[in-house]
Amino acid sequence: MKKILLACNAGMSTSLLVNKMKAAATKNLAVEIEAVPVSEAVQILEGWDCVLLGPQVGHELAKFKRATRNLDITVEIISAQNYGRVDGEAVLNQALSIIKD
Template sequence: MKKILLVCAAGMSTSLLVNKMKDAANEKGVEIEIFALPVSECDSVANEVDVVLLGPQVRYQKAQVDAIIGGRVPVEIIDMRDYGTMNGKGVLKKALELMK
């Protein structure tokens, strides 16, 4: 099963986005694991995920996450508009495109 990691600061708004993305995946019939962690815990799952998406509030830590992931999978910043509107469908679509 594919796994999407959302990287966040504290996790409150990001967990809401995770739920919206899970709802969108269920609607599409896509089996996927989606979860959120702070940057400090990324290394614990770096070898288990298929794509990493950073919340706009932690975009300044992209270089740090890139170093943790080591180029193994795509690391991208979530579009600020999609994040702000909690567009689970849009963020899921982007993640699925990055995994192809």
């Protein structure tokens, strides 16, 4: 199972994106996707395959990269375009493309 953590300011707006990502996942794709506030995400990094930051918290990227450097977790920022469109399929594909096998 692939585990994808999304982090934004409060975790609320990103929860809409999580629902779209889950809908985009095929029945053959086992994924766990959760959205949390950025302040919580930095405390629960272990066990996730990747972390995607909402564009509004992109300034936190360096902090997350430092926090994950020994955890084998890739961190990226969701594109503002995909985030604004709530394009679950595009964001799911982004996550899957950065997860280390």
